[in-house]
Amino acid sequence: MIISFKKLRHLRQSALNKEISQIYDEAKPSFINLMQKHFGRLTYQDIEELYDDAVLALYENANNGTLKELTCSITTYLYQIGRNKAIDKLRHEHPEKMVDIEIHDFYPFVDTCWNDDYKNEIRYLIADKVVRLISGSCKKLLDLFFLQETPMKVIASQLGYASADVVKDKKSRCLRKAHAIANENLKKLDEQRSIT
């Protein structure tokens, strides 16, 4: 049976699932970077193997109904699987050493800004509208950074920028632009409200 395939390589070679094949190529650099950053004791081959297992797990979970809806990006999901597997592997190989895992909360204060007042609801709708207007290189960059939690350095190599600083500048410009559009819409709404 397909699910019993031990290695994702077989799955990809057989070209059974194009979406998985695409994800495999997209998420790999970020995954490798994060794993190398947090699990320095693992070799590159180990991390590649963990990545194969993680993508296979994603496929199997989607296939057997365990994963029906994502609450984080696919890259984050793969990283979480890879991280758990890495911890198991290191504990198995070095039981005497405690595996110290840094759990970071990505942009924690984004979720602390909500209030149930009318204005926040308006902000929410406007921000949603603005975000859906973003396209092209800005969308790719912001998705990679805020959704996939891809490090700047990896984004730079993935999207062909000169360095992480260039990416950082580009991200600021994109956010600034989005903020300007949202602000303008909010002002218009405030003016309309004051007239009525």
Place this chain on the structure above:
Amino acid sequence: MKLDIIDKYLAGEMTTEERLAFEQEMERDPKLKEDVHIIAYIIHGIRQVGLEEENKRLQRIIASSASDKRRYVATIAAIFIAGFIIAATISVPVYHVVVKPLIEKINDHGNQENNELSRQNTDSVFTKQEVDSTTVINEEVQQEETADTDEKEKTKEDKTKEQQDKDSIFVPNPNPSKIHINPISKIDENGTKYELINAYYENGKLTLILQIVNNNNDRDLVFDIPTILDDKGNQHTAISMKLDGQNKKTFSLNRTQVLEMILSFKIDYIPNSLQELRIKEINSWPIISMRNIHLSVNEN
């Protein structure tokens, strides 16, 4: 707008002191607070919209994995059906080209064996009766035969009995070799005419047919078993003797009677000629002797 500082705050990269100071500044500056809120909503929106797209991808994976399963099952089914069709397609010519001839060959072989058995059976039926008669008729002749021959005859007799028990169907040899003979006749001192009228060879036995016309009005004739000398000088005693189709150990002839005498000799080849055919009438002398009988296979 202090975007770098807002970004640092939202990313949780400030120290506790920096964060508290920034939050106090936000309370004092509503515009800054509004900017922080808008940026936070935009980042949240980026995540939400991105997550929607990610979930669409997941649904595509789920859908395609289901189609993978269907494709897998369909592939297996297709292979099975294709195999079945190929097997069915191949089996017809294979049956006609290989199996059927093989079966026919086996059947033919079986039929040949049956025919052989039947032939043996036929021979044996004839032989058994005649061997029995021979035994009674002339013990001297029997003693002349070698021990090997006796043994073979016994074995053959046993086989004959077995075959008779097993299969009583009489299958005559369809193609006995007809032998052309030169017309030869003899009249004995009593006026009885002996004429060799026919001969054929079948299953290692030479059969001669004599026609006897008895012109003797004084007495009946009683004959002993006839013998022949083949072209190599070997003597053969008749293993059976029939008179008008009936097996006889000896036979007698009524006056002025015309009878057909069939003599069968065990001889495993067709000789070119017979040096002599001897028919001895028990009560008279000399023996009736017919010489220089030429035999040739009649092609027709």
